[in-house]
Amino acid sequence: MRDSDFESGFDPEPIAGDLLAWYDAHARDLPWRVSPAARAAGVRPDPYRVWLSEVMLQQTTVAAVRDYFHRFTMLWPDVGALAAAGDGAVMGEWAGLGYYARARNLLKCARFVTGELNGRFPDSHDALLRLPGVGPYTAAAIAAIAFDRPETVMDGNVERVMARLHDIETPLPTAKPELKARAAGHTPAERPGDYAQAVMDLGATICTPKSPACGICPLRDRCRSRAAGTAPGLPKKTPKKPKPTRRGIVYLARRGDGALLLERRPDKGLLGGMLGWPGSDWGEAPQDRPPFEADWTTLPGEVRHTFTHFHLILTVKTAPLPDAAAPTAGEVLSRDAFRPSDLPTVMRKAYDLWRGGAA
Structure with missing residues (x-):
């Protein structure tokens, strides 16, 4: 000054x-x-x-x-x-x-x-x-x-x-x-x-x-x-540290009648209280933890999203949801009850990739 x-x-x-x-x-x-x-x-x-x-x-x-x-x-x-x-x-x-x-x-x-x-x-x-x-x-x-x-x-x-x-x-x-x-x-x-x-x-x-x-x-x-x-x-700014990159996996499963498997994230934490797809923790090397046993297919491409403190790259895996499946995570939402607009942006990108849209 x-x-x-x-x-x-x-x-x-x-x-x-x-x-x-x-x-x-x-x-x-x-x-x-x-x-x-x-x-x-x-x-x-x-x-x-x-x-x-x-x-x-x-x-x-x-x-x-x-x-x-x-x-x-x-x-x-x-x-x-x-x-x-x-x-x-x-x-x-x-x-x-x-x-x-x-x-x-x-x-x-x-x-x-x-x-x-x-x-x-x-x-x-x-x-x-x-x-x-x-x-x-x-x-x-x-x-x-x-x-x-x-x-x-x-x-x-x-x-x-x-x-x-x-x-x-x-x-x-x-x-x-x-x-x-x-x-x-x-x-x-x-x-x-x-x-x-x-x-x-x-x-x-x-x-x-x-x-x-x-x-x-x-x-x-x-x-x-x-x-x-x-x-x-002006104003001058102290240089920011580069954002780290984390990776994760999300699992999209649909039943024959159009119902989807989703989960609501915990109230506290990132995307707290929001609907999303069951998935792994986000880190350097995410572990594959599907919500039920199936022959999961990995989609080509990936989802990229940037949060305040880190970049995120998601792999999307899909499988049919059997009528009798007992998922270890998530809840089944009927086709009529599901609205893509209810998803946070990063989860909607995964949905778009699955649907064949731009991630």
């Missing part, structure tokens, strides 16, 4: 004012957002929609979330409706968004808010932190956006804006406390919810990771990294 404290021209209020003026003119139209004009007219955000969108947006892009958000709010328009939904229905609608622990916590939180808080989300950061699955970032975002609390909302966009604005060269994640302190110093008492969204919009549309549009940035005259010519290289 080249400056040790806020210096002339970097006081918080002018930055907030410039950002809010830019946001009033250029705010993104998002299905979960109340526009700045509507908010000025007295419309208040629905905490349920703010919470739902923030959970969906964790580790996911706005473009990927839009359709999911529309479907969820059509099916479950308020927190009470979501709380009453079946686990399988919610997990099925979530399939494809990844990070399935978020979906499990979504239901836990909806049921807690409905059962313990009479369907009302708390309006303070500390109270929001007590909700299942709500961490510091989500609590700050809900408190600011839904309730206009002056909380500091830190996502990747905000980190990038602060790193460039102050020309902070300390790499992430080491720089996180420094970046949050800078962001907190800029958070205004007036319109903090709009301000939080303005900084995120700035990072998403102008102060982008590559080729930032510095010439039209509302903070261009105050940006230290623009003056120093260092903006495109």
Whole structure:
């Protein structure tokens, strides 16, 4: 960092004012957002929609979330409706968004808010932190956006804006406390919810990771990294270790009447609570553990999928499911009860490979 404290021209209020003026003119139209004009007219955000969108947006892009958000709010328009939904229905609608622990916590939180808080989300950061699955970032975002609390909302966009604005060269994640302190110093008492969204919009549309549009940035005259010519290289990041590759085997078996052998994974752990195909553990050299004795056929090709911390390669084996089979794992699901959309993405890839589609 080249400056040790806020210096002339970097006081918080002018930055907030410039950002809010830019946001009033250029705010993104998002299905979960109340526009700045509507908010000025007295419309208040629905905490349920703010919470739902923030959970969906964790580790996911706005473009990927839009359709999911529309479907969820059509099916479950308020927190009470979501709380009453079946686990399988919610997990099925979530399939494809990844990070399935978020979906499990979504239901836990909806049921807690409905059962313990009479369907009302708390309006303070500390109270929001007590909700299942709500961490510091989500609590700050809900408190600011839904309730206009002056909380500091830190996502990747905000980190990038602060790193460039102050020309902070300390790499992430080491720089996180420094970046949050800078962001907190800029958070205004007036319109903090709009301000939080303005900084995120700035990072998403102008102060982008590559080729930032510095010439039209509302903070261009105050940006230290623009003056120093260092903006495109910030924020710096500590190099990540390469992801390991794990392997596994899944077993697809269908009975003559179309019924399929599936299993529901344990609630805790990766893909917890989701339907999938019986299979081996995932590791360097998976052991062949079919769910029943049969002449299993290995399909040509393989399934490749990447999780947060590792790459996965699955071999798919198939066999007919005899009427009298007593599987050691899984449950038989009738053809009418099975929906491919209920499967997490990696299991659906295995199904597509079996069906002759692209893995």
